[in-house]
Amino acid sequence: MHDTTLPAGFIEGCAAILGDAALVRDPEAIEPYVTDFWGQYRGVTPLVLRPGSTAEVAALVKLAAAHGVALVPQAGNTGLVVGGIPDQSGRQVVLSVQRLDRIRHVDPSGDHLVAEAGCVLAEVQAAAAGIGRLFPLSLGAEGSCRIGGNLATNAGGVNVLRYGMSRALVLGLEVVLADGSVWNGLRPLRKDNTGYDLKQLFIGAEGTLGIITAAALKLAPAPNEVQTLWLGIDDPRTAVRLLTLFQQEMGELISSFELLTSFGVEAACEHLPGVRRPVAEPHPWHVLVEVAWSFPDGLRDRLEAVLEKAFEEGLVQDGTLAESGAQRDMMWRIREGQSEATRHMGFIVRSDVTVPISELPELIERMQAWVGPAAPGVQLIPFGHVGDGNLHFNFVTPPGEVDRLKPVLLDRLYEEVGRLAGSISAEHGIGRLKREAMQAGKSEVELSMMRRLKAAFDPQGILNPGVILKTE
Amino acid sequence: MHDTTLPAGFIEGCAAILGDAALVRDPEAIEPYVTDFWGQYRGVTPLVLRPGSTAEVAALVKLAAAHGVALVPQAGNTGLVVGGIPDQSGRQVVLSVQRLDRIRHVDPSGDHLVAEAGCVLAEVQAAAAGIGRLFPLSLGAEGSCRIGGNLATNAGGVNVLRYGMSRALVLGLEVVLADGSVWNGLRPLRKDNTGYDLKQLFIGAEGTLGIITAAALKLAPAPNEVQTLWLGIDDPRTAVRLLTLFQQEMGELISSFELLTSFGVEAACEHLPGVRRPVAEPHPWHVLVEVAWSFPDGLRDRLEAVLEKAFEEGLVQDGTLAESGAQRDMMWRIREGQSEATRHMGFIVRSDVTVPISELPELIERMQAWVGPAAPGVQLIPFGHVGDGNLHFNFVTPPGEVDRLKPVLLDRLYEEVGRLAGSISAEHGIGRLKREAMQAGKSEVELSMMRRLKAAFDPQGILNPGVILKTE
Numbered sequence: 001m002h003d004t005t006l007p008a009g010f011i012e013g014c015a016a017i018l019g020d021a022a023l024v025r026d027p028e029a030i031e032p033y034v035t036d037f038w039g040q041y042r043g044v045t046p047l048v049l050r051p052g053s054t055a056e057v058a059a060l061v062k063l064a065a066a067h068g069v070a071l072v073p074q075a076g077n078t079g080l081v082v083g084g085i086p087d088q089s090g091r092q093v094v095l096s097v098q099r100l101d102r103i104r105h106v107d108p109s110g111d112h113l114v115a116e117a118g119c120v121l122a123e124v125q126a127a128a129a130g131i132g133r134l135f136p137l138s139l140g141a142e143g144s145c146r147i148g149g150n151l152a153t154n155a156g157g158v159n160v161l162r163y164g165m166s167r168a169l170v171l172g173l174e175v176v177l178a179d180g181s182v183w184n185g186l187r188p189l190r191k192d193n194t195g196y197d198l199k200q201l202f203i204g205a206e207g208t209l210g211i212i213t214a215a216a217l218k219l220a221p222a223p224n225e226v227q228t229l230w231l232g233i234d235d236p237r238t239a240v241r242l243l244t245l246f247q248q249e250m251g252e253l254i255s256s257f258e259l260l261t262s263f264g265v266e267a268a269c270e271h272l273p274g275v276r277r278p279v280a281e282p283h284p285w286h287v288l289v290e291v292a293w294s295f296p297d298g299l300r301d302r303l304e305a306v307l308e309k310a311f312e313e314g315l316v317q318d319g320t321l322a323e324s325g326a327q328r329d330m331m332w333r334i335r336e337g338q339s340e341a342t343r344h345m346g347f348i349v350r351s352d353v354t355v356p357i358s359e360l361p362e363l364i365e366r367m368q369a370w371v372g373p374a375a376p377g378v379q380l381i382p383f384g385h386v387g388d389g390n391l392h393f394n395f396v397t398p399p400g401e402v403d404r405l406k407p408v409l410l411d412r413l414y415e416e417v418g419r420l421a422g423s424i425s426a427e428h429g430i431g432r433l434k435r436e437a438m439q440a441g442k443s444e445v446e447l448s449m450m451r452r453l454k455a456a457f458d459p460q461g462i463l464n465p466g467v468i469l470k471t472e
Numbered sequence: 473m474h475d476t477t478l479p480a481g482f483i484e485g486c487a488a489i490l491g492d493a494a495l496v497r498d499p500e501a502i503e504p505y506v507t508d509f510w511g512q513y514r515g516v517t518p519l520v521l522r523p524g525s526t527a528e529v530a531a532l533v534k535l536a537a538a539h540g541v542a543l544v545p546q547a548g549n550t551g552l553v554v555g556g557i558p559d560q561s562g563r564q565v566v567l568s569v570q571r572l573d574r575i576r577h578v579d580p581s582g583d584h585l586v587a588e589a590g591c592v593l594a595e596v597q598a599a600a601a602g603i604g605r606l607f608p609l610s611l612g613a614e615g616s617c618r619i620g621g622n623l624a625t626n627a628g629g630v631n632v633l634r635y636g637m638s639r640a641l642v643l644g645l646e647v648v649l650a651d652g653s654v655w656n657g658l659r660p661l662r663k664d665n666t667g668y669d670l671k672q673l674f675i676g677a678e679g680t681l682g683i684i685t686a687a688a689l690k691l692a693p694a695p696n697e698v699q700t701l702w703l704g705i706d707d708p709r710t711a712v713r714l715l716t717l718f719q720q721e722m723g724e725l726i727s728s729f730e731l732l733t734s735f736g737v738e739a740a741c742e743h744l745p746g747v748r749r750p751v752a753e754p755h756p757w758h759v760l761v762e763v764a765w766s767f768p769d770g771l772r773d774r775l776e777a778v779l780e781k782a783f784e785e786g787l788v789q790d791g792t793l794a795e796s797g798a799q800r801d802m803m804w805r806i807r808e809g810q811s812e813a814t815r816h817m818g819f820i821v822r823s824d825v826t827v828p829i830s831e832l833p834e835l836i837e838r839m840q841a842w843v844g845p846a847a848p849g850v851q852l853i854p855f856g857h858v859g860d861g862n863l864h865f866n867f868v869t870p871p872g873e874v875d876r877l878k879p880v881l882l883d884r885l886y887e888e889v890g891r892l893a894g895s896i897s898a899e900h901g902i903g904r905l906k907r908e909a910m911q912a913g914k915s916e917v918e919l920s921m922m923r924r925l926k927a928a929f930d931p932q933g934i935l936n937p938g939v940i941l942k943t944e
Contacts, residue, residue, distance in 0.1 A: 107828060107829075107830055108830050109712055109715070109716055109828075109829045109830035110716055110719065110720075111828065111829045111830065111861075112828070132720060153665065154665050154669070156663055156665075160662070160663065161662075164640070165663060165665075167669070168636070168640060177917070177921075181917050182917070183915075183917050183918060183921065184915065184917075185918065186893075187893055187894075187895065188828050188893070189826045189827070189828065189861060189893075189894065189895050189898075190632070190633075190826065190829070190859075190860040190861050190862065191628055191632065191637060191826045191857075191860050191861065191862045191895070191898040191899055192826060192895040192897070192898065193625065193626050193628075193637075193676055193895070193897045193898060193899055193900065193901045193902070194895050194896060194897045194902060194906075194910050194913070194914070195902055195910055195914070195922050195940050195941075196673070196676070196677055196681075196921075196922050196925055196940070197626070197639070197672065197675070197676050198918065198921050198922070198925075200669065200672035200673075201668070201672075201673075203669070204665055204667075204668070204669050205668055209668075220723065220724075221719050221720060221722075221723025221724055222720075223724075240581055243581070244581055244582055247582065247693050248582075248604060248693060248694075248766065249766060249767075250693075250765075250766050250767065251692065251693025251766050252692075252693055252695075252724060252725070252765060252766060253724070253765075253766075293722075293724060293725075294720065294721055294722050294723050294724060294725075295721075295722065295774065298770075302767065354661045354662065354663045354664060355661070356579060356581075356583065356584070356660045356661065357579075357581045357583045357662070358579055358580050358581035358583065385663075387662075388662040388663050389583075389661060389662050389663065390662065390663050421658075421659050421660070421661075422659075422661065423659065423661050423663070423664040423665070423666050424666060425664070425665045425666045426661075426663040426664065426665060427663055427665055428665060429665045430665070430666060430667055434666075438666050438667055441666070442666070442667070443655075443656065445649070445653050445654070445655050445656075446655060446657065446670065449649075449655065449668075449670050449929075450667050450668050450670070452928045452929065453668055453670075453928065455928070456924045456925065456927070456928035457921075457924065468667050468668070469667075
């Protein structure tokens, strides 16, 4: 039993608030709450709390504050940086928001909805679709990730170019603060300049400044025609020039603009069932573009005109438009199956970096020039969201070499990203996994500002300690 | 001389940092820095500082911190809530950022530019246009307001529906903190989830948490076809239904969706030179819609099809599309000349409120039902950004009655806005003018969070004290 690691009376207090059924104490039942998405990290806790209302969350936090117990807020537990599972101490208690799963309100004008933190992202999307609107946040884990976690990590996904990160989709928040008080900031307003915009504090703070219990979310018009285009191109510089052309010609309609390597595309064709290359020949690089609008038709002609221009300017070697939903799905399967497909070639070292869009080719060229002599046998697979300046700059390492190479490859990548004024975490966050790398890359001024925020909003350090910032 | 109100040695220290030429001490030269935009408020100061670089701003703040001198950061001084001029004490010194007026960098991919805080908004727009892009922030004062002030107040304007508030246009900031240290957060990244998003703290904080000295600003594709539509309608409920229809049919292309009263439109036709009603007959309410896209043509046909649908559904009584740039300008002249035109009818009491879009008709109806019996002779003129839920809910008061009626009208308006979960400042901010009204409308939890932020980032209270929050 780990229970002895918690102060006397704490568990009894939790049971008095929640009832025994909402306390998880059986080690086997605890397992899914302490294991991370990729199954690579495992935390330790004697207790998982499953409150069913904001008032219960508030009472639990008040109790934890009184006993000095650390809480790890958790939603869908699909994060990729070990930000939602406890550390090894056995003294951190998981507070799961999964039972806060109501859509509280859908606005009749179609302007917004209010969802509790434990709503699965796909359910939020469905609630928006139910009134003919779009909730644009979309990512691989949408069937199991939960909106509270999406907001706490400021999740990105495949529609950022057009709709922005999660932050851009939030009108208001309800948050339980570190002393157990409840901030009702759920005002569903498009504009509100009454003092400091406090909701911004909690979005992307990974549960370290407060626990998000509900959110007023902005909805967008639903697109009625979607067109998907696959291009074969020569190099990343051409990809950025193509993006500029598309921005000029139809910028407001671009939802996705994704870059892929020849290696990654061929791997997908070889290893993913039913997948074949959308264009006849292999090309050094490929681009996947998706555009959409509210009208029912006419977009295809517009897109073809832009494509013609791209051919005339010599930017594109080959290209094809998806002729059916099945063909569109296959294009996206290649894009989303990059990790899965390349895993057959060796062990993957993953990353999630951004640089200013104009510097993307430079980053790729520098890493290519370095990797050959410095890490022979390593294959670079930089792919992802060119339109956001964001690459999942992955590496395939030879068998048995991954442990030695991983720090070497990531150190060099982060170094080059730093030189190009970039970021080592575009959309995944910091968690416990990137904490040291983040601290190495930030100025003392910036780190001190972050510590000041943490001290102001969680002076006892009971909210997700060790995530983002080291505990003192 | 007011100089004796400042601690000994402070002015000499400033002169040593800046040279005498950048200190303004002559009362006549000080006048424009202490008078607000509408000429209704006048502050007192013995000294205006005009640094020419971020390093000079930092040195001045360090000196002010050492001497405990309060600084009032000021950019274009076009604010409407007395947030950028000193109080009556004579002990607050104005720090003008007007000489920080360089565009530091325009990104070759057209993705962003970096501007110093003193750049006039129109110059930032021109720099974007120079590379075929749009910097979408646009408002009446754009020829004289400066970007540092726009960001410090999270300015809104006529393009919010499509592009968001100023906050949505910022990629990174450079800020001088209250201890004189410089935070270089100018990373021009579309995505950066490395810890707390510190720039959000300073946007909309009205210079009370730090002094913005430069910003990396996001650019948008420039539209190539713009269509402007004028409609006559029956009531505000119809305006919201029309907005919903336009959102469904062509949502991503709407830049503006503005509501006007019959009273306001007729006043414009009577009092503004060269203006006539765009539709033949007067209507109880009017709507101005603007849509735009990147393509050179085809939008007019699309808009006409939506308009036909609106007629079929009985939402619209009459409507006309602008046939020329001159006609478009006239439509906007009516919209932007509302205050000017209605001033001929009496003294105007202004406001700037938001409610959830679906509640706009309710707000108008409640105020209409109240004003007749409670304040006879007062004319309601609620107009503005329906697409943002934001009305400039103005009142025309009979001669000699304004001083008595102003608090009565605003108290009632703010009360109803509060009941509908709205905001008493949509886009103007709080400054000194709305501080008490803001405090009356916010919970103690929220006010305490705001005070905690202020204490964490300006523990001495030297940055714009008395703005947003009362000084302790």
